[in-house]
Amino acid sequence: QKEVEQDPGPLSVPEGAIVSLNCTYSNSAFQYFMWYRQYSRKGPELLMYTYSSGNKEDGRFTAQVDKSSKYISLFIRDSQPSDSATYLCAMRGGGSYIPTFGRGTSLIVHP
């Protein structure tokens, strides 16, 4: 079992839809959770950074962490074609600074 599981997709949605992206993990020591967006042939861009359980909102993006279920989500409201990219979750904790990444979910938002 991988430490971080993420469905690779692709996930295809119409413009304006609410998108839900998810990751599960096995290491209960993880305390810091991140979401990255990566466009083709570009470096990952940090979208959200959260600590422990709860919600965090930034514009159209909401990150949600449920440590009891070892489950994190990223919601994108009013999705746009420009949101089409690969979304990677990452997490760290237990005294380690090293982020462990999921495989990434490919999102396609079609007009």
Place this chain on the structure above:
Amino acid sequence: NAGVMQNPRHLVRRRGQEARLRCSPMKGHSHVYWYRQLPEEGLKFMVYLQKENIIDESGMPKERFSAEFPKEGPSILRIQQVVRGDSAAYFCASSRDSGAFFGQGTRLTVV
């Protein structure tokens, strides 16, 4: 505040040559990470460094690969005697005490 700078962006090497990849972290960031990414795969951790110290190199192959982060100058990932299987995108990230920020990567092609 410039982001994480990586160079070169593209590097072509013949089998058996050496590849040298450079990474300048964001100003004020003392943690540097190197990751490798193959097509359709996630980010695989290679090595974590702080100034003049290798903290964790558990993801780095034992042979041919080395990394450094000197007191002055950029972090260097060195691959000696490259083989075709080394062809990949290599990403550097830096952090202070929050999420890690990535550079645009170096795409290494071994011919």
